[in-house]
Amino acid sequence: MVRRFILTGFIVFASFMSYKAWTIYQFNQMPSQQRADILTSIPIEGVFSLTDHNARSVSMKTYFGRHTLIFFGYTWCPDVCPTVLSDIAVVMDNLGQQSKQLVPILITVDPERDTVSVLQDYVSNFHPDIVGLTGSLDEIAKTAKSFRVRYGKMYLDPDEPDDYSMSHSVTLFLMGPDGKPLRTFRHNEGADELTKELRAVFDGT
Amino acid sequence: MKKLFAFTVACLILVMGSTHELRANSVTVGDLVISNVWARSTPTNVKTAAVYLTITNNGQHMDRVSGARTTMAGKAMIHQSKMVDGVMKMEHAQHAMIKAGGKLEMAPGGMHVMLMKLTGQLREGMVFPLILMFENSGDVELQVTVKKTGS
Numbered sequence A: 001m002v003r004r005f006i007l008t009g010f011i012v013f014a015s016f017m018s019y020k021a022w023t024i025y026q027f028n029q030m031p032s033q034q035r036a037d038i039l040t041s042i043p044i045e046g047v048f049s050l051t052d053h054n055a056r057s058v059s060m061k062t063y064f065g066r067h068t069l070i071f072f073g074y075t076w077c078p079d080v081c082p083t084v085l086s087d088i089a090v091v092m093d094n095l096g097q098q099s100k101q102l103v104p105i106l107i108t109v110d111p112e113r114d115t116v117s118v119l120q121d122y123v124s125n126f127h128p129d130i131v132g133l134t135g136s137l138d139e140i141a142k143t144a145k146s147f148r149v150r151y152g153k154m155y156l157d158p159d160e161p162d163d164y165s166m167s168h169s170v171t172l173f174l175m176g177p178d179g180k181p182l183r184t185f186r187h188n189e190g191a192d193e194l195t196k197e198l199r200a201v202f203d204g205t
Numbered sequence B: 001m002k003k004l005f006a007f008t009v010a011c012l013i014l015v016m017g018s019t020h021e022l023r024a025n026s027v028t029v030g031d032l033v034i035s036n037v038w039a040r041s042t043p044t045n046v047k048t049a050a051v052y053l054t055i056t057n058n059g060q061h062m063d064r065v066s067g068a069r070t071t072m073a074g075k076a077m078i079h080q081s082k083m084v085d086g087v088m089k090m091e092h093a094q095h096a097m098i099k100a101g102g103k104l105e106m107a108p109g110g111m112h113v114m115l116m117k118l119t120g121q122l123r124e125g126m127v128f129p130l131i132l133m134f135e136n137s138g139d140v141e142l143q144v145t146v147k148k149t150g151s
Helices: A002-029 A032-041 A080-101 A116-124 A137-146 A191-203 B002-025
Strands: A049-052 A057-059 A067-073 A102-108 A131-134 A151-154 A165-169 A172-175 A181-185 B026-029 B032-040 B049-057 B063-069 B073-084 B087-092 B096-098 B103-106 B111-118 B127-134 B138-147
Touching (some): A049 A137, A102 A116, A116 A131, A181 A191, B049 B096
Antiparallel strands (some): A049 A057, A172 A181, B026 B032, B063 B127
16 A cells, blocks of 8 residues: 555656656747747736945836836946947937936846946936946845846856856836836847837837 | 039939948958948946948858957957847857858847947947958958947
8 A cells, every 4th residue: 555655646747847857948949939839928016125326225116107227237238238228228319208208227236336427327328217226245145036037146267256256137128107017128129129119118008 | 514513513412421331331452242241339437349231242141240359348259149949148159150152240138349348439430440350351441430329
């Protein structure tokens, strides 16, 4: 009796594990972009309690009433982050009056370097309406988790530990005026496409 | 007659102007044409930047960029921004190949010459020299044009 019970238990466990292994295998066989889309399609909570580039304590509530477009990056990022922020700057100009309905937010994944004053200087280089947010290592980790954003330090040269770069998710999150996630955009959507999509959201089409 | 003369002069100016423009924007070394060499201006405290450019290989043999150096930065490396499961990573590329008859575009979001330990801020309108080291074509000096941040 006991043996049969153990055996049944084992079979159930083994089938469950093989099913899991099979789904993981399938997932890994998908093209990278498809995997990324699946990962970003899982609903996020999207909450934060951080410090903005003017040293004010802010949370999602601060921006209630307006849409927010949230992107995670860091100021030492030489390629992707300035490209995305440049696109956002163009989008804000393209949107004209409608840009008042949108707050673009950069949340740093490198709070050790990106202090309030560093962020203040950085975001103002792109557009006066872009908000930069920082916090403690722990606050940033919590925020990233809430957006399902993954990031990590990467050492380019073991002899120069200060020259690290960051790997990070580059999805853009559009949150509604109620702070709830509406949709995501790919980082390489381009300014024109982003403008079009955002206009459609604001016009309610 | 006067009109014809004026027309010819205008044409000449146009033609000369355009070739001058071409020369200013590209460097030819043997079969390689390197064009559109630019970087984005950097915020005050940032010590990293990326240089973008296009290399066209009109020859029968491939060539490779094996490195770069500039007086503007303590270190210059060929980097590739790569997306892995939605996470963007930067990888150091040992070299970048330009196939025979091929074209290599270093553009935002992909391959770039990464500058680290900038010796000064890159400001819009500035031009600074960058040396690309090719395996076959040797060292080539380029002039990098700094564009505004929102480029």
